[in-house]
Amino acid sequence: MDLAVAIPRKRTRISTIKSVQSQDSQPSSPMDHPKKVVVCGGGVIGVCTAYFLAKKGASVVLIEKSTIACAASGKAGGFLALDWCDGGPMEHLAHASFNLHRSLSQELNGRQSYGYRSLTALSLTITEESKTTVSSSSSATLPSWIDGPAHGPKTIGTHETTAQVHPQMFTRTLIEKAVEKYGVEVVIGKLERVVVEGGRVESVILEGGGVVDTDAVVLALGPWSSKLELLSSRFRVSGLKAHSIVLEPKEGNAITPHALFLSYRASNRRTPLDPEVYPRPTGMQCMCQSIILVTEKNI
Numbered sequence: 666m667d668l669a670v671a672i673p674r675k676r677t678r679i680s681t682i683k684s685v686q687s688q689d690s691q692p693s694s695p696m697d698h699p700k701k702v703v704v705c706g707g708g709v710i711g712v713c714t715a716y717f718l719a720k721k722g723a724s725v726v727l728i729e730k731s732t733i734a735c736a737a738s739g740k741a742g743g744f745l746a747l748d749w750c751d752g753g754p755m756e757h758l759a760h761a762s763f764n765l766h767r768s769l770s771q772e773l774n775g776r777q778s779y780g781y782r783s784l785t786a787l788s789l790t791i792t793e794e795s796k797t798t799v800s801s802s803s804s805a806t807l808p809s810w811i812d813g814p815a816h817g818p819k820t821i822g823t824h825e826t827t828a829q830v831h832p833q834m835f836t837r838t839l840i841e842k843a844v845e846k847y848g849v850e851v852v853i854g855k856l857e858r859v860v861v862e863g864g865r866v867e868s869v870i871l872e873g874g875g876v877v878d879t880d881a882v883v884l885a886l887g888p889w890s891s892k893l894e895l896l897s898s899r900f901r902v903s904g905l906k907a908h909s910i911v912l913e914p915k916e917g918n919a920i921t922p923h924a925l926f927l928s929y930r931a932s933n934r935r936t937p938l939d940p941e942v943y944p945r946p947t948g949m950q951c952m953c954q955s956i957i958l959v960t961e962k963n964i
């Protein structure tokens with residue numbers, strides 16, 4: 666996938682931003698004169714922001730220092746839950762996001778393009794005992810592909826309330842559509858500085874001296890946000906490290922769409938580990954606070 670349109674050179678003013686109106690966009694004042702927006706960061710947040718701003722009629726340049734979805738957005742579980750934030754400040758956002766994923770998937774053929782599907786989510790405890798036991802208080806039966814010592818499986822998400830995407834394929838599909846349909850331009854370059862004059866954003870400066878003029882800037886740099894003084898002087902941003910492992914099962918078809926939220930009690934540890942397992946149509950991935958496993962074919 667080569668979406669990049671410009672690699673800035675020293676002291677180059679990058680004048681790629683132009684007015685783009687697509688058939689789908691319905692510009693209305695003040696979008697009659699499309700805003701120029703520079704979105705920094707090609708993870709899922711930057712890409713989605715670029716996609717929807719451009720769809721609404723803005724002229725968007727997305728700046729990514731490496732490749733689209735190269736960081737967490739390409740390695741995540743891609744798990745989506747409708748109501749797991751209910752009762753908290755994220756409730757409305759989580760509902761809107763879950764429903765938007767459903768409608769986007771219909772619009773972009775998400776099932777084929779990026780592995781969107783609904784699934785069942787189970788929580789269960791695993792131990793080092795050798796026999797599989799399902800306690801009488803269990804509210805769910807185990808999928809046939811779990812053959813280890815498991816206890817008390819409970820259904821914590823249904824096909825109505827939990828779903829998944831392949832996060833790298835999702836992010837890359839969205840940027841491809843944003844480029845093709847809405848004229849978003851992708852620049853591979855490292856944001857170094859945002860120039861603000863009189864309280865207004867003027868431009869962004871890239872490593873090597875490239876300049877992109879803009880009316881507005883969106884900073885979506887993930888855990889790197891703290892490296893930008895403009896942000897770190899106002900907010901405390903920190904990253905949380907997690908790992909993922911991708912496995913390809915010998916019999917992929919035998920793996921049913923069940924996400925597993927495990928509590929693993931090892932005899933030599935006081936506190937349990939919480940690995941998560943996300944089977945995908947393409948394979949399977951698994952992860953936890955420190956380990957993620959997912960199984961899938963090479964992508």
Ligand SMILES: Cc1cc2nc3c(=O)[nH]c(=O)nc-3n(C[C@H](O)[C@H](O)[C@H](O)COP(=O)(O)OP(=O)(O)OC[C@H]3O[C@@H](n4cnc5c(N)ncnc54)[C@H](O)[C@@H]3O)c2cc1C
Pocket residue numbers: 705706707708709710711728729730731732733734735736737738739740741742743744745854855856857885886887888889906907908909952957
């Ligand atoms: C192992 C793991 C599993 C996860 N599982 C889930 C899950 O199942 N469901 C869920 O909802 N969330 C999950 N998450 C969280 C989710 O992945 C993140 O919240 C999300 O990907 C963050 O996206 P982002 O765009 O903010 O950041 P990132 O994906 O980190 O993207 C930031 C981008 O900015 C670029 N960048 C940085 N500095 C610069 C610069 N100076 N100039 C230009 N570009 C720059 C980087 O190269 C990168 O591409 C998981 C995270 C991890 C690590």
